[in-house]
Amino acid sequence: MAELMEVTEFDAFYNASNRRVxxxxxxxxxxxxxxxxxxxxxxxxxxxxxxTVSQADNPEAWVRTVAWRIAASRWRKAKNAVTAMARHGxxxxxxxxxxxxxxxxxxxxxxxxxxxxxxxxxHLVGMSVExxxxxxxxxxGTIKARLSRGRSALAKLLTDDTSIATGGEQP
Amino acid sequence: xxxNAEDPLHxxxxxxxxxxxxxxxxxxxxxxxxxxxxxxxxxxxxxxxxVAAIAIGVIGTTQxxxxxxxxxxxPTQSPTPAPTDIPTVVPSPMPDEQQETGAELSEALxxxxxxxxxxxxxxxxxEPNPAVECGxxxxxxxxxxxxxxxxxxxxxxxxxQHLIRTESETVAEELLDDIQDEMESCLPESPVEGExxxxxxxxxxxxxxxxxxxxxxxxxxxxxxxxxTVTLVRYADVVSVMVRTEPTRSNDGSLDLExxxxxxxxxxxxxxxxTCVGQPEFDDGLGGDASTDDGDTGDGG
Numbered sequence: 001m002a003e004l005m006e007v008t009e010f011d012a013f014y015n016a017s018n019r020r021v022x023x024x025x026x027x028x029x030x031x032x033x034x035x036x037x038x039x040x041x042x043x044x045x046x047x048x049x050x051x052t053v054s055q056a057d058n059p060e061a062w063v064r065t066v067a068w069r070i071a072a073s074r075w076r077k078a079k080n081a082v083t084a085m086a087r088h089g090x091x092x093x094x095x096x097x098x099x100x101x102x103x104x105x106x107x108x109x110x111x112x113x114x115x116x117x118x119x120x121x122x123h124l125v126g127m128s129v130e131x132x133x134x135x136x137x138x139x140x141g142t143i144k145a146r147l148s149r150g151r152s153a154l155a156k157l158l159t160d161d162t163s164i165a166t167g168g169e170q171p
Numbered sequence: 172x173x174x175n176a177e178d179p180l181h182x183x184x185x186x187x188x189x190x191x192x193x194x195x196x197x198x199x200x201x202x203x204x205x206x207x208x209x210x211x212x213x214x215x216x217x218x219x220x221x222v223a224a225i226a227i228g229v230i231g232t233t234q235x236x237x238x239x240x241x242x243x244x245x246p247t248q249s250p251t252p253a254p255t256d257i258p259t260v261v262p263s264p265m266p267d268e269q270q271e272t273g274a275e276l277s278e279a280l281x282x283x284x285x286x287x288x289x290x291x292x293x294x295x296x297x298e299p300n301p302a303v304e305c306g307x308x309x310x311x312x313x314x315x316x317x318x319x320x321x322x323x324x325x326x327x328x329x330x331x332q333h334l335i336r337t338e339s340e341t342v343a344e345e346l347l348d349d350i351q352d353e354m355e356s357c358l359p360e361s362p363v364e365g366e367x368x369x370x371x372x373x374x375x376x377x378x379x380x381x382x383x384x385x386x387x388x389x390x391x392x393x394x395x396x397x398x399x400t401v402t403l404v405r406y407a408d409v410v411s412v413m414v415r416t417e418p419t420r421s422n423d424g425s426l427d428l429e430x431x432x433x434x435x436x437x438x439x440x441x442x443x444x445x446t447c448v449g450q451p452e453f454d455d456g457l458g459g460d461a462s463t464d465d466g467d468t469g470d471g472g
Binding site: 026032098124137 | 184201
């Protein structure tokens, strides 16, 4: 009976939040396949620890944080592949159809991970600097700096398509 | 939450939603199944290890003489590369050049001389150091061979290294990933109340073929709570797991990279007769702006 309740509760949570997390992870990773995989894996881990996660103030923040960690871990492992990617071009499945979106996700991928995360949490999720500080464990001053630098870098990249097209700093 | 109504960047980011229209998510049952499979795999690994340990114990007891208990590994059993032996450039041997020497893993374990950075006196401990909260979990199903050593120093300082040989380089990569993932899941950045809190996490560069390091407090509210630093390094099919435990969170954000570098240099020299360590560097994923980030020590993301 208790297990059935847990299943019902988890399923409701999943159905209510999975598209939001997917959207946020897409903005953070710039890759639909990665976003799907990290989101699904994070929900799987949430189910493993559902008793704890369900009691958290914000289970969605837990899933988002874990999904981000999984993505960040993959980037670090894939670091060596980045050079090859720059040489051979981005794989087909990473290119979203809308050209404006291509420019935006490509620009996001060119700014440092921490800045990108802060940008998405603030400008997409709508979290305050204090809330981001709590979720990421970084001081508020650091979050402000990341937001400021991230916005400047994005603005520059979005008005300078050449630098994006020719590659540069990657996650 | 802030009001994003007139934020152009919000509008741009929100518009990415249209790219997801045709993206299918498998549903909650798939997430539950995947979670259950993860749990099953972890339990199976632990049970297999337990069964193997019991079997070895039984055979060892009934056929005395076939299985001799290994001698405790001391700090002087293997050569000690001097710090100056570490070159500044990491040679990158191709996979087919990774010739194993046939040495036992126990011969490649770190020694007390490899532990750097303080004036503590380290001695080999016959007893394993106490496990730390959210410490590295080992999926025993991936283990082909293993060896470990524990050191203690005054005032509750502890150091442990575990060397694990797997069936292949791929399995070693997966093992390192699994340990890292499990630890990262165990240590979220505090959206869950009461969870431990980390203050360093990132890549360990120029040490082995891949490396990862994290420091955390087992109780952020208590400065006297033990503060472990966990380092994972892989070279070829061998994974090295190192855990250094300090009795309090005295760590000021600086990281001891020399100890894992020394230990890894020894491992590669003994097991592969190669040099696999350059100038160790910590990569917190922040690029060049970490030092100017208002004292941020890096959270890896």
